[in-house]
Amino acid sequence: MTKIAFDELRFVVADDNAHMRRIVRTLLRAFGSREIYEAEDGASGLEAVEAFSPDILITDITMPIFDGIELTRMIRNPDGCRHPFLPIVVLSAYSEKKHVIAARDAGATEFLCKPVSATALYRRIQNVVANPRDFIRTKSYFGPDRRRYVNPNYSGVDRRIAAPGENIVDPNQVQLEA
Amino acid sequence: MQEQLPDADTASTCQLNEAGIKLRDKCLKPGVENEAAQQAIANAEKALDKLSVNFDDWMATESKNLTAARDAARAAGFSPDTLGVLFQAAHNLKGQASTLGYPFADEICASLCRLIDKIPDKSRLPLVLLDQHVDAVRALVAEAAKGTDNPKASVLARRLQNVTSDFLAQEFARPHAA
Numbered sequence: 001m002t003k004i005a006f007d008e009l010r011f012v013v014a015d016d017n018a019h020m021r022r023i024v025r026t027l028l029r030a031f032g033s034r035e036i037y038e039a040e041d042g043a044s045g046l047e048a049v050e051a052f053s054p055d056i057l058i059t060d061i062t063m064p065i066f067d068g069i070e071l072t073r074m075i076r077n078p079d080g081c082r083h084p085f086l087p088i089v090v091l092s093a094y095s096e097k098k099h100v101i102a103a104r105d106a107g108a109t110e111f112l113c114k115p116v117s118a119t120a121l122y123r124r125i126q127n128v129v130a131n132p133r134d135f136i137r138t139k140s141y142f143g144p145d146r147r148r149y150v151n152p153n154y155s156g157v158d159r160r161i162a163a164p165g166e167n168i169v170d171p172n173q174v175q176l177e178a
Numbered sequence: 179m180q181e182q183l184p185d186a187d188t189a190s191t192c193q194l195n196e197a198g199i200k201l202r203d204k205c206l207k208p209g210v211e212n213e214a215a216q217q218a219i220a221n222a223e224k225a226l227d228k229l230s231v232n233f234d235d236w237m238a239t240e241s242k243n244l245t246a247a248r249d250a251a252r253a254a255g256f257s258p259d260t261l262g263v264l265f266q267a268a269h270n271l272k273g274q275a276s277t278l279g280y281p282f283a284d285e286i287c288a289s290l291c292r293l294i295d296k297i298p299d300k301s302r303l304p305l306v307l308l309d310q311h312v313d314a315v316r317a318l319v320a321e322a323a324k325g326t327d328n329p330k331a332s333v334l335a336r337r338l339q340n341v342t343s344d345f346l347a348q349e350f351a352r353p354h355a356a
Binding site: 002003004005006008009017019020022023026027029030031032055062083085086087092093094114115116117118119121122126129130132133134135136137138141144145 | 192193204205208210218221223229270272274278
């Protein structure tokens, strides 16, 4: 039996709306987190990630300068960010499938639709912490494994060079984390 | 049978998420998970309840922003910039009105976002319908029409949603609709 030590989790919350940031901060503090940093646009979100090395980023999609999808892509680019494995929870009022897919394909770890509730936010964070997913690298993607389940009836080409957990390293791969 | 091999464009490598495993090891502590989760969620709901003394003011601010964006768009004409600001103001409300206690304002703003986003020819945006959405939100805030148990607000939201759906259906049926 386990529980999450929120007091050991450091967050960056990126959202251009001050009210929304205050709501998310209030929820996180009530969960037990003490280190929460805020950013009001994509650029300051990226700066905050670099400056504070959070354990989890919670980001809106629509923000000035660059949006949450671009922020996610920048973080997942090892040439652009020192924390390419950072868990990213996208929190957005965009609930249409195309936005969920865009966030997933940018490398988001979880997607949460606004309006935010204490239960939904807690469950996403719990999933991020308790069930870290392997990372997948393809020519056009680097991020958490987008397959949430294994289809036993899949009969197509097996595109994975290695099975999850085998930690096969691409010879072209750069050193991702010190 | 010949083995199918992935091509260079779709091949992927799988990498153990060591950062995620470290985070799990750091933050998962012995304890009763459900009990801890329920406590954390109850604390967060209580904190949100305390914060709610600000919600009417926040809602008034967001509603003013929406009205100002509409007024600016009317004054300057519907350009991608002015419509973008108007859409963003409606989208902000869509994301937080329910949390702030105004679920019908959330629905009305979702309808307004849909109208702005989906209409094939932006120059054909119906001013009256647009005004009706903005004024409905303003009225809900002025009347403090909170919660889901408000028949007038419910009828207003439903009506605006239906009129928007009918209007968009007509627009899509036009010969040159994109």
